[in-house]
Amino acid sequence: xxxxxxxxKFKSNTQKIWGVLIFLTIVTAVEVVLGIYKPPVLMTALMSxxxxxFGATLANVFxxxxxxxxxxxxxxxxxxxxxxxxxxxxxxxxxxxxxxxRRMVVWTAVFLVAYxxxxxxQxxxxxxxxxxxxxxxxxx
Amino acid sequence: MSSTLASTGTEGKxxxxxxxxxxxxxGKMMMWFFIVSDALTFSGFLAAYxxxxxxxxxxxxxxxxxxxxxxxxxxxxxxxxxxxFMTFVLIMSSVTMVLAVDAGHHMKKAKVxxxxxxxxxxxxxxxxxxxWEWATFIxxxxxxxxxKGGQILxxxxxxxxxxxxxxxxxxxxxxxxxxxxxxxxxxxxxxxAHTTFNLQEVIAGMEAHPNVLVRTQTLDAAGQKTLLNRxxxxxxxxxxxxxxxxxxxxxVNEYGSPLFADFFxxxxxxxxxxxxxxxxxxxxxxxxVILGTYERRKNYEMVEKVGLYWHFVDLVWVFVxxxxxxx
Numbered sequence: 001x002x003x004x005x006x007x008x009k010f011k012s013n014t015q016k017i018w019g020v021l022i023f024l025t026i027v028t029a030v031e032v033v034l035g036i037y038k039p040p041v042l043m044t045a046l047m048s049x050x051x052x053x054f055g056a057t058l059a060n061v062f063x064x065x066x067x068x069x070x071x072x073x074x075x076x077x078x079x080x081x082x083x084x085x086x087x088x089x090x091x092x093x094x095x096x097x098x099x100x101x102r103r104m105v106v107w108t109a110v111f112l113v114a115y116x117x118x119x120x121x122q123x124x125x126x127x128x129x130x131x132x133x134x135x136x137x138x139x140x
Numbered sequence: 141m142s143s144t145l146a147s148t149g150t151e152g153k154x155x156x157x158x159x160x161x162x163x164x165x166x167g168k169m170m171m172w173f174f175i176v177s178d179a180l181t182f183s184g185f186l187a188a189y190x191x192x193x194x195x196x197x198x199x200x201x202x203x204x205x206x207x208x209x210x211x212x213x214x215x216x217x218x219x220x221x222x223x224x225f226m227t228f229v230l231i232m233s234s235v236t237m238v239l240a241v242d243a244g245h246h247m248k249k250a251k252v253x254x255x256x257x258x259x260x261x262x263x264x265x266x267x268x269x270x271x272w273e274w275a276t277f278i279x280x281x282x283x284x285x286x287x288k289g290g291q292i293l294x295x296x297x298x299x300x301x302x303x304x305x306x307x308x309x310x311x312x313x314x315x316x317x318x319x320x321x322x323x324x325x326x327x328x329x330x331x332x333a334h335t336t337f338n339l340q341e342v343i344a345g346m347e348a349h350p351n352v353l354v355r356t357q358t359l360d361a362a363g364q365k366t367l368l369n370r371x372x373x374x375x376x377x378x379x380x381x382x383x384x385x386x387x388x389x390x391x392v393n394e395y396g397s398p399l400f401a402d403f404f405x406x407x408x409x410x411x412x413x414x415x416x417x418x419x420x421x422x423x424x425x426x427x428x429v430i431l432g433t434y435e436r437r438k439n440y441e442m443v444e445k446v447g448l449y450w451h452f453v454d455l456v457w458v459f460v461x462x463x464x465x466x467x
Binding site: 013014017018020021024025028029031032035036043073076077079080083084087088090091092093097098100101104105108109112113116117120121123124125127128131132137138139140 | 161162163164169173180187188190196197198219221224227231232237287291448452455459461465466
């Protein structure tokens, strides 16, 4: 009956559904407003990449969301995951399923998708570096 | 039902069979597993989109400049407004669906019927909006010139900084060139539709209007497209220009990389097809509800299963919205 870890209590299931709708609408509105105005503060990455040995590479990997992503895009992705959570948990009633079913569905998808994203974006970035280092010319 | 099951002497033993540790019916569980596999398919598409985008990170089209139209509103650039509306429609139809499921739990047939009806209407509005979005995208807006290397050159007014459409400056030249149709040749195939202007007309128009500048695909440090000066604009068009592009299809795309259009058609098309089949399934279930099938069955679990699919379609759209229109 509750969302936000029980912070907001609802009298009935119907009320909870409307609560989730209002929340999702607010999140979407925030995304649209940010997307239209694109505040300049959020358009440059928070940190610059570390330079140096193995430790620097490791730091670059772990802090990649703050080094290689504009804060605006990071906000968009986080808000999307928040929306996905509430759609799955409250609209699809994942909250009421057994822990085992929940894990079967969510963990499988999350692990495979994370792997897929990593492998494809890594490869895309590599090909981009081939283009930009001038091995292949495309600018004619 | 239970009277038909033979007692196997394994009651209470976890691996003895006959128990339902997930406390979900067969149909619901299978719907969940289908959703997992479908989610992986969509992730594959979106990750492939990310791959191509990372590959062309320096020249990818800016979504805000592509999707600027709203039906019945002309001459205004309103990025994102219409997609936001579509997103809201889909979330709203998800809400009516979950309300239908909730009413089903309480065995309220009239309410289930009403909410399912609203869900179907929401789905139809969404599919219709997507069709409109496709039509606008295919028709194009300003037109552009494609170079020999496949780059897209767009046109900008030097005085106002606004984009220029080909029709604003191209100079029509009388010519005899007609579209070649398949019926005119014995073994040749027909050629595609001609663009409104050809390359010579665009070049002539550029020479006649000193305020026309060329904008390349390349993004600068601020994330804007690079503007060439007058001199290099003319050289670029004359030496590298190959053909005029109006609108977008699977081969050419006036907004930038053809891959952008390909992924747009494929991902939103696949999603739109999901919405369409969701509407069809909802209609079938809607009639079953009216006929009282689930009333006689004494449970509305079928509405719940279809609801799972419908919410999943909404879930996918949330991601498509973010990665196609926002990021």
